[in-house]
Amino acid sequence: MKTVRETVDVLVAGGGTAGHIAALQAARAGVKTAVIEAGSMLAGTMTAGGVNMPNHFYSTMGPVVLGIPWELYTKSKEIEGLPIPDYTKRRPVESPGYYSYINVPIYVAVAEEEVVRAGAIIHYHEFISDVKAVGDFWEVTSLGRGIQRVTRAREIIDASGDSDVVRILGLGVMRDEVRQPGSYQYKIEGIEHEQIWEGEVQKIYEEAMESGELQKGDFSYPNILPFKYYLDHGGHNGTHIYNSDTSDVNGQTAANLEGRARMLRMFQFVTSSIPGCERAVLKTMYPRAVARETYRTEGEYIITKDDFMQATDFDDKICNAFNYIDMHSEARGCDVTFHDDQTLLPKVPFRALIPKGSARITVAGRIVSAQRVALGGIRAQCVCMAMGQAMGAAAALAVQRKVPSREISTKDIIALTVEHGAVPV
Ligand SMILES: Cc1cc2nc3c(=O)[nH]c(=O)nc-3n(C[C@H](O)[C@H](O)[C@H](O)COP(=O)(O)OP(=O)(O)OC[C@H]3O[C@@H](n4cnc5c(N)ncnc54)[C@H](O)[C@@H]3O)c2cc1C
Known part of the structure; x- marks a missing residue:
């Protein structure tokens, strides 16, 4: 070299x-x-x-x-x-x-x-x-x-x-x-917000969590915010990656893989299950998972x-x-x-x-x-x-x-x- x-x-x-x-x-x-x-x-x-x-x-x-x-x-x-x-x-x-x-x-x-x-x-x-x-x-x-x-x-x-x-x-x-979770940033656009009803989407989200279709962390803030918040922000800054450690390449790679898997799962969930998201598109994805x-x-x-x-x-x-x-x-x-x-x-x-x-x-x-x-x-x-x-x-x-x-x-x-x-x- x-x-x-x-x-x-x-x-x-x-x-x-x-x-x-x-x-x-x-x-x-x-x-x-x-x-x-x-x-x-x-x-x-x-x-x-x-x-x-x-x-x-x-x-x-x-x-x-x-x-x-x-x-x-x-x-x-x-x-x-x-x-x-x-x-x-x-x-x-x-x-x-x-x-x-x-x-x-x-x-x-x-x-x-x-x-x-x-x-x-x-x-x-x-x-x-x-x-x-x-x-x-x-x-x-x-x-x-x-x-x-x-x-x-x-x-x-x-x-x-x-x-x-x-x-x-x-x-x-x-x-x-115990460290704060990391996150993966992406943005879902094209959500028809006028079709979103807070109570309805909350129920759909909770059912998906119960059935295992979604996982804890796919939406970071279920304890403090309604699921509508995730849709309002197109998912941006709304995913947690627990135990992520980006201080070496193995940890960074694992966090990127987990972040993208969570992103894809959520995109498929919102477009297939949430009225008003049928035409949503996943346009923005950032190169790497980040640590707090x-x-x-x-x-x-x-x-x-x-x-x-x-x-x-x-x-x-x-x-x-x-x-x-x-x-x-x-x-x-x-x-x-x-x-x-x-x-x-x-x-x-x-x-x-x-x-x-x-x-x-x-x-x-x-x-x-x-x-x-x-x-x-x-x-x-x-x-x-x-x-x-x-x-x-x-x-x-x-x-x-x-x-x-x-x-x-x-x-x-x-x-x-x-x-x-x-x-x-
Ligand atoms: C999900 C999340 C949401 C947040 N939300 C907000 C918010 O809304 N508003 C806000 O103000 N703050 C927010 N923060 C906090 C803030 O973004 C970070 O604390 C801040 O950006 C960290 O800056 P930094 O310069 O320390 O690190 P970074 O910006 O991560 O920069 C470190 C750089 O060093 C490079 N690097 C690392 N190791 C090496 C090496 N060995 N050789 C060469 N280069 C190397 C990396 O590639 C990287 O570019 C958030 C943080 C996270 C993770």
Whole structure:
């Protein structure tokens, strides 16, 4: 196999939700940046995973995450020909935050264009398989079809969603026996909603469950929502995959197979049994099953549920973490916990993004160092992207000052992200 060598300042491991923003921030700050992504597009769970709902740019109290994520979001909306939502003019809703949706093809193309324009190098279809420290550099090996790449980098941002680099380096990770289920995203279109009667479809669904035609998890939320919800959303974000573990290829393959089997079963059920769905079509299917949690990093600080619910004002806060706790389970479907007071705005401390006992490596995204229940809130996409922007800034400043990222003051990290549009914290 051909070996290719590359030297950069900052290497972003995984170009997903957090990683593509980290790469953009580092490159725009003027350091040579590469992003290695195992899949075929940027933004990970948000795009390839089909979870195209970045929450939340605004709470009902005002902006919580703007910066580079907001720039890409608004640019993609403009290309779509849709107005940029003016959240300040919206009426308060049942949820403490406002939902946003992206058009996946447009968002991916916009993000790619900006990353390339900023001078960052994108390597798709490559898995990081080995990482070692050599003097003041990291030497990162990635494998792709036909090549093995060896990248030298001063700083690494692990944005792999599963703490891949942290695990390769033998640093601490946390993982619970009971984890939230994963999901598989698809969308059934062409349902004639005016023909749907809530009571009738509920009965049909319950009979199918009783007869074994459908299985638990085909519709994720039977305990909290009527089956009509599944039809209202064309099945999107409505399937659970229990015990899924996408942190290795065997688990990812098993989750993809199970997700698609559930999708097909549901499509056949709704078109053959639900009045008003005879002409429905299964048009959209995303490439891979996605996980809500696998391995979290054990950082210099572990964010607790109390930190999240009471919005601890950390000395080293680097971004907001606004969301509610959204806990999915096999037993209950999904439970949500809102803050007592809508003015409470949780934060992420820098220490939760530094693997314990490490230097020149940070993490961003759902692998943040947090207790499982706290992660149920922090893992929202806008928070992951804000962490990515902050760690992109920290890595760039570290390279420019020739010190490890952990020595960069949070004041300077925030100043750089604010220069790039972020909400000050
Ligand atoms: C079903 C589901 C529904 C959700 N609903 C919402 C919602 O409505 N709104 C919301 O805001 N949030 C939602 N979330 C949460 C949110 O989507 C995730 O927490 C977030 O996207 C995770 O971002 P990340 O950057 O940590 O990981 P990802 O976006 O998954 O990115 C990780 C990237 O790293 C790459 N990678 C992994 N390992 C390697 C390797 N070794 N080498 C190279 N590349 C690698 C992967 O291919 C991937 O692209 C949901 C999550 C799920 C699973």
